[in-house]
Amino acid sequence: MPQILHAARQATALLLVVATAFWPAAACAGEAQDLDLSGYRLTFDEEFDSLDVSPWGPGTRWIAHTPWAGDFGDAKFTDPSPGFPFKTEHGILSIEARKGADGRWRSGLLASVNRKFQGFAQKFGYFEMRAKLPAGDGLWPAFWLVGVDRRTHTSELDVLEHHGHMPYRFSSSVHVWDRKDGSRNESASHITTVPAGSLSEGFNSFGVLIEPDSIRIYFNRREVWRTACPPRYHQPMFVMLNLAMGSGWPIDKAPNPSFMLVDYVKVWSRDAATASRP
Numbered sequence: 001m002p003q004i005l006h007a008a009r010q011a012t013a014l015l016l017v018v019a020t021a022f023w024p025a026a027a028c029a030g031e032a033q034d035l036d037l038s039g040y041r042l043t044f045d046e047e048f049d050s051l052d053v054s055p056w057g058p059g060t061r062w063i064a065h066t067p068w069a070g071d072f073g074d075a076k077f078t079d080p081s082p083g084f085p086f087k088t089e090h091g092i093l094s095i096e097a098r099k100g101a102d103g104r105w106r107s108g109l110l111a112s113v114n115r116k117f118q119g120f121a122q123k124f125g126y127f128e129m130r131a132k133l134p135a136g137d138g139l140w141p142a143f144w145l146v147g148v149d150r151r152t153h154t155s156e157l158d159v160l161e162h163h164g165h166m167p168y169r170f171s172s173s174v175h176v177w178d179r180k181d182g183s184r185n186e187s188a189s190h191i192t193t194v195p196a197g198s199l200s201e202g203f204n205s206f207g208v209l210i211e212p213d214s215i216r217i218y219f220n221r222r223e224v225w226r227t228a229c230p231p232r233y234h235q236p237m238f239v240m241l242n243l244a245m246g247s248g249w250p251i252d253k254a255p256n257p258s259f260m261l262v263d264y265v266k267v268w269s270r271d272a273a274t275a276s277r278p
Contacts, residue, residue: 056114061120108242111238126207
């Protein structure tokens with residue numbers, strides 16, 4: 001992972017502890033609403049009846065690393081092999097984190113574009129994952145989007161980040177990182193509290209609606225946070241989901257093995273022409 005995003009991930013722990021948001025403009029105000037997808041059309045539909053993945057592509061729906069070859073965390077993201085780290089059964093994807101006989105942790109990540117940023121990406125619209133998260137200290141599951149234009153800045157939208165030692169909450173963040181010096185040009189974060197253990201006891205949906213003027217985070221299709229949409233998010237965003245470990249937190253008590261279960265990943269758009277596919 002480039003130094004910019006590595007530093008970003010390592011800083012997440014402190015950011016969440018202080019629950020501080022930085023933003024050049026005021027956050028959007030308004031009454032929270034349930035999601036209404038009338039007028040939208042489905043542009044990406046991954047039900048995980050099977051899994052089309054390769055280490056780097058091209059031509060597969062998913063690759064098993066970040067497209068910029070910059071993996072992160074304390075578990076190595078592994079090339080797919082039969083049964084590990086990915087497995088599909090009855091329409092459910094399992095991403096496994098496992099500590100091997102050599103003492104090293106390995107796990108899995110999926111990205112919807114390859115190293116040439118070919119694949120699925122979409123400008124604006126609603127992005128959603130339905131998943132059951134693993135329980136345990138040191139685990140770091142996530143569902144996030146990144147803009148395809150990374151020439152000068154990285155636009156990173158963390159729909160869901162969950163730290164296993166805090167089973168009563170998850171965080172969502174909107175970041176724009178300067179690729180030259182790693183500075184955080186724009187950033188806003190929010191913590192959603194939930195009943196302790198509910199994220200690992202059953203499936204929940206985590207979604208984001210990106211519009212030209214606002215970004216809205218949804219939990220089980222109920223709006224939990226709204227903030228301004230920065231201009232650098234006016235571009236196609238691709239999808240990533242992973243079971244990482246660490247983020248500055250100890251992993252010595254992490255259950256071995258651990259599993260993140262994903263029912264689906266889906267994306268909707270008001271204008272299907274804004275979406276691209278392999």
